[in-house]
Amino acid sequence: MPSVRVVPSLTVSAVARRLGVAPATLRTWDRRYGIGPSSHEAGSHRRYSAQDMIRLEHMRRLVIAGVPPVDAARDALNAEVLASDDDASEPNAVYMASVTELIRRPAAAKVMTVSESTGRPGGGHVIALPGASATSRGLARAALALDGPTCSAIIDASIELQGVIPTWNDLLVPVLAGVGERWSSTGKGIEIEHTLTGAVISSLSEVMRRLKAPLNARAVILAAADREQHSLPLWAVAAGLAERQISVRLLNEPMPASSLVQAVQRIGPAAVFVWSQTSVSGDPQEIATLPHFRPAPRVLVGGPGWCGDLPRGVDRVASLSDAVARIARAAGE
Ligand code: B12
Structure with missing residues (x-):
């Protein structure tokens, strides 16, 4: 007996749920931009195929990224879609190219x-x-x-x-x-x-990960202050330094003050940068000994959590570019 290929199909409401948009939005996209269910069986409700679903997911991603719906629909309709069991929620090459194109364009009108x-x-x-x-x-x-x-x-x-x-x-x-x-x-x-x-x-x-041959002979330590759970600026500094071929030891979880002292003693870094985002962290006394180890590291702090005067030998950086430039200099760039 010949095998029958069952083509999965979805109702408007199922597609809307999966995409996280209102059913009315799907009907509007279909009416205005012609991006809807590709087949229509007489006497039955319109149903979306797997291919339709992939096109709609592609359109939704572009709209989320700020592309006007009319352009997003044109792009999605022209995109080459392979009918398969692929997970439509994964971004694909066509989608990445579209997002890249979007970012090349100057910013559109501002909304609040x-x-x-x-x-x-x-x-x-x-x-x-x-x-x-x-x-x-x-x-x-x-x-x-x-x-x-x-x-x-x-x-x-x-x-x-x-x-x-x-x-x-x-x-x-x-x-x-x-x-x-x-x-x-x-x-x-x-x-x-x-x-x-x-x-x-x-x-x-x-x-x-793309940094394969770092230029710095001495280490650079980037650490979250004791009790500090906010770490994103440390990742930004690390990536900014990687672009300048400088590698780092990233301690992105809250670092007990005594452990940071031991790490600096053991590694002998060229620079130490400590981030404090909130007032639960950022006690200047906890880093007071760091500038006095030999060989002496450049000790820098950043973030709104640091309060009061900084110990001798510790400087504050004001921005990501300031942090990257000063650490790169200390690391011998
Ligand atoms: C992401 C985030 C989290 C994530 C952190 C994940 C991680 N691994 O980092 C999670 C979900 C874990 C979290 C948890 C909490 N968070 Co939180 N979080 C944030 C958020 C949205 C971004 C943090 C960040 O990276 N900021 C970095 C930049 C974007 O912000 P900024 O420091 O204000 O930037 C200024 C300067 O620092 C400077 N600057 C900017 N970038 C750089 C880079 C460098 C290198 C330098 C030197 C300077 C610099 O320029 C900016 C303009 O003045 C902020 C909002 C915010 N505005 O920061 C809240 C925020 C920091 N969190 C806050 C709070 C209250 C908390 C919690 C206590 C409660 C909660 N919201 O759940 C918990 C517990 C955390 C703890 N015990 O430590 C508050 C802190 C308020 C305060 N003044 O103490 C904030 C400000 C939100 C708010 N508006 O109320 N959080």
Whole structure:
């Protein structure tokens, strides 16, 4: 008996649930841009095939990344889609090329907020992004949708085109600040912070992995202060240094003060950078002995958590580019 190939098909509401968009949005995309179910069986409701699903997922990712729906639909309809059991939630080469193209374009008009699921300005569940770029808004939308792969793809494409420091300052800081504000005003959104954190670390660590032949003879230690759980700026410094061929020892979990002292004694680094984000950490006394070991390391601190006067021999850096430049100099660049 010949085998019958069962082609899976989905209703509008099933597709809407899977994509995280309203069924009305799907009908609008179909009516306005012609991106809908490709077959229509007489007498039955319209159903979406696996290929339709892949095209729609592609369109959704582009819209999240800030591409106007009309362009996103054209791109998705022209994309070569292989009918298979592929997981449509994985970004593919066509999608990456489209996101890269998007980031090459100058920022579009500015909006103040990005709202959950619809992308409309305002609304109940929003991230405020005053003056942010279209790409930052796309990243915020992807983070709100808890779409880690899209967050990573947007960050990777930006690093590829602009480098680590502009990506941190122009793309990531506005979104991190917006997500933080959302938490402090509503008490909600830790899941968004975790999605973003995972994507940021994955993209920045990829830059670090590409460093094969570091230039620095002496080590550089980057550490989170005692009791400090915020570590993203350390990853940014590490990736910024990797772009300059400088490798680091990254201690990105809260570092007990005595352990940091022992690590510096043992490794004899050219530079030590300690990050404190919050007032639970950043006690200057905990790093007072570091500048006095021999050979003497350059000791730098960063972050809003440091309070009071810094010990002799310890300096504060003001920004990511300042941190990277001063550490690179200390490491002999
Ligand atoms: C991601 C995040 C987390 C993640 C951290 C993951 C990780 N591995 O790092 C998780 C979910 C774990 C987390 C947990 C918590 N977080 Co949190 N978190 C953030 C968030 C969104 C980003 C942190 C970050 O990387 N900031 C770095 C840059 C983006 O921000 P910034 O330091 O303000 O930047 C300024 C300067 O430092 C400088 N700068 C910028 N980049 C760089 C880089 C370098 C190298 C230098 C030198 C300077 C520099 O320029 C900026 C402009 O002035 C912030 C929001 C925010 N605005 O920071 C909240 C935030 C830091 N968290 C906050 C809080 C309260 C918490 C929690 C206590 C409660 C909670 N929200 O769950 C817990 C517990 C943490 C703990 N016990 O230590 C508050 C801190 C408030 C305060 N002043 O103490 C913030 C500010 C949110 C808010 N608006 O209220 N958090």
